[in-house]
Each structure stands twice: as structure tokens, then as C-alpha cells.
Amino acid sequence: MEKKGKSDDAVFLPTLVPGMDKMITNGGIRRGDVVVIRGESGSGKSIFCFQSLYNAALGGENVVYICFGESSKKVKENMKSNFGLDIEKLEGDGKFKLIDLNPSQFASEVEEALAKNKAGMEQDAVLKLPSKVDRVVLDSLSAVSDSFTHRIYYREYLDLIFSRIEAKNAIGFAIVERGGCGDVSEGPENYMADGVFVLYNLKKEKDRVRALEVTKLRCSNHLKNTVPFKITDRGIEVYPKESVF
Numbered sequence: 001m002e003k004k005g006k007s008d009d010a011v012f013l014p015t016l017v018p019g020m021d022k023m024i025t026n027g028g029i030r031r032g033d034v035v036v037i038r039g040e041s042g043s044g045k046s047i048f049c050f051q052s053l054y055n056a057a058l059g060g061e062n063v064v065y066i067c068f069g070e071s072s073k074k075v076k077e078n079m080k081s082n083f084g085l086d087i088e089k090l091e092g093d094g095k096f097k098l099i100d101l102n103p104s105q106f107a108s109e110v111e112e113a114l115a116k117n118k119a120g121m122e123q124d125a126v127l128k129l130p131s132k133v134d135r136v137v138l139d140s141l142s143a144v145s146d147s148f149t150h151r152i153y154y155r156e157y158l159d160l161i162f163s164r165i166e167a168k169n170a171i172g173f174a175i176v177e178r179g180g181c182g183d184v185s186e187g188p189e190n191y192m193a194d195g196v197f198v199l200y201n202l203k204k205e206k207d208r209v210r211a212l213e214v215t216k217l218r219c220s221n222h223l224k225n226t227v228p229f230k231i232t233d234r235g236i237e238v239y240p241k242e243s244v245f
């Protein structure tokens with residue numbers, strides 16, 4: 001499933017969301033990189049990430065989906081009943097780990113540890129991950145961010161979490177529950193991440209059209225236009241050759 005990059009020894013993992021990898025010249029995301037998945041609520045962020053992890057685990061990868069604030073039970077049920085993404089067997093085989101973390105409790109523990117000693121913070125306290133992991137989803141980083149009392153500690157924490165994913169040589173999807181490019185509430189996630197995918201649910205006359213844009217990707221060239229996607233009972237499908245405007 002892995003692909004070698006052109007220039008160096010970088011290894012790219014395809015997102016495995018149908019159509020999406022055709023938007024990226026290198027065909028995926030470089031191992032060690034974290035991509036922010038950004039959009040309003042209901043724009044399809046959780047589906048996008050879950051689908052990527054599901055397909056990757058089917059292909060033999062080890063994946064971790066961390067629910068901060070979202071109920072993992074509900075996410076699991078919805079993905080199965082809406083899109084047939086049934087992780088029961090993958091969980092049993094240890095390929096797919098679905099974890100619940102209480103964001104406010106988690107944030108206060110991290111803040112306390114950071115206040116004491118950033119450098120000495122236990123790796124598992126930054127983010128508990130299995131020894132071998134290929135993909136990680138944080139759903140959502142906004143829930144963690146909103147629970148931090150001090151902005152400076154949130155920035156430091158982001159730095160640690162991104163480094164941890166890099167050290168694992170995994171790819172990370174960090175979900176941000178905010179609007180698109182130029183949103184005044186744009187936080188540090190965007191400039192700290194290696195990539196940003198924005199999901200839109202645009203009003204077009206009387207209807208709404210779903211669209212996706214890669215606004216940043218350090219590891220590869222990519223399509224710059226905003227392309228449509230659909231959510232059907234098979235999940236997300238991106239149409240890189242079509243245009244929304």
C-alpha cells in the first residue's frame with residue numbers, strides 16, 4: 001500500500017478515501033506528517049478520517065481513532081449503520097483501536113505535566129499509542145483546545161503531539177471543528193500542521209454542495225481547486241476532475 005516519494009526516501013500512505021489521492025501528486029501523505037481536517041460541523045470530517053482508517057486497517061495497517069468528546073460507541077455505530085464500515089473484526093484482530101478520552105480531564109493532566117516539566121513529560125502522557133501504529137485520528141483537537149486554560153500550554157502540547165506522531169513514523173489526522181480558510185478563529189493547528197484539508201458544505205442556490213480543498217501540503221504538490229465530494233451510503237467519494245464553481 002505504501003509508495004516511495006520521488007526525491008528522497010520518504011514513504012507516502014494513500015488516504016484511501018476514494019478520489020482523494022488523485023488530488024495529491026505523490027498519491028498520499030508522507031509518514032511522520034500530521035494533516036488538519038478542518039470544517040464546520042456536519043461537513044464530513046469524522047467520516048473522512050474513519051474511512052481512511054478503516055480501509056488502511058483492512059489492508060493490514062495498525063490504526064488508532066481517538067475520540068475526545070465524541071462518544072466512540074456512537075461513532076462506531078453510526079459508521080457501521082450508515083456506511084457499512086464495521087470494525088468489529090478489525091478491533092478483535094487488534095488492527096483498529098477506538099479510544100475514548102475525556103477532553104477536560106485530559107487537558108488538565110497535560111497542563112499540569114507541562115507546568116512541571118515539558119521536556120520530561122512521559123511519551124504516553126502526551127498521547128498513549130501502541131508500539132506499532134500507522135495512522136492516528138484525533139477527533140477532535142478542538143475539544144482538547146477548548147479544554148485548555150492556558151493557550152501557551154495548548155501550543156506546547158500540539159508541538160509534542162505532532163512530534164510523537166512523527167517519532168512513530170505514522171500519519172496523523174487532526175480534526176478541527178472550525179470554518180475554512182481565512183476564518184478569524186483559525187488557530188495554531190493550521191500553521192503547525194504539515195497539511196490542511198478543508199471540507200465545505202456550500203450553499204448553492206436552494207441546495208448545498210459538499211466540497212473539499214487542500215489548502216496546504218508540505219510533502220507534495222496537489223490540486224489547488226475546490227472539488228466536489230459526495231457522502232453516500234458507501235461513505236465519502238471525492239471528484240477531483242470536477243469543479244464546484
Ligand SMILES: Nc1ncnc2c1ncn2[C@@H]1O[C@H](COP(=O)(O)OP(=O)(O)O)[C@@H](O)[C@H]1O
Binds near residue numbers: 046048
Ligand atoms: N447514509 C448517509 N448518506 C449520506 N449522508 C450521510 C449519511 N449519514 C450521514 N450523512 C451525512 O454526514 C454528516 C455527518 O458527517 P460527519 O463526518 O459526522 O461530520 P463532522 O465530523 O464534520 O461533524 C451528516 O450531517 C449527514 O449530512
Ligand SMILES: [Mg+2]
Binds near residue numbers: 046047
Ligand atoms: Mg465529527
